[in-house]
Amino acid sequence: MSDNRRILLVEDDVLIGMMLVDMFDALDLPEPAQATSNEEALALIAAEPLAGALVDINLGDEKGWPVADALAERGIPFAFTSGGGDVIPPAHAHRKLITKPFRISDIEAALEDFSAN
Template structure:
């Protein structure tokens, strides 16, 4: 069993509408030493958090109860905050502008999340 890399102090916005999945992501982040921003389960909640909270990066569920996450992705991109999408559909449901953004294929393991967050951390200025 490999040890999960430490990402101490990395502030990660979690946007996920399924409570159990959100709790699982929060636990994984805690294991890595990250600080959870949110979580948010609705788009308006997430947009408010981005305006108020300090964050380094984000993990975004692509579909929040039928509402696409893309307006938030646009805000994060504008702010220069790196993010990854979490989805069961791979990059099939992404817009052209989002192609090349890291994607966590649901269901994912802690090691997958750690790898993506390490990539995002490298982009944090």
């Protein structure tokens, strides 16, 4: 990703967020924008040009569907992340799902998919 757009990480678990930032660093990628809730993520989506996003389905007591809808409306590629057991709504059933625990190869593959779109 040679332009100045960043990847958005939407993850409510601070330790997992830190691990993902470390993976971006290991992949020699710019530090991602980070949000821990739908509200924070929607504000970033509105304010910042993004190259893609990784959206945790379970954000505390809420689901990441509003973020997914906002990204889709803007044509921003994204993948879901989950600990498992989630049913993705039909509108987003074609999106990639990366399950925890994350492997750096899975993160890298998802980000390469964003660049290809």
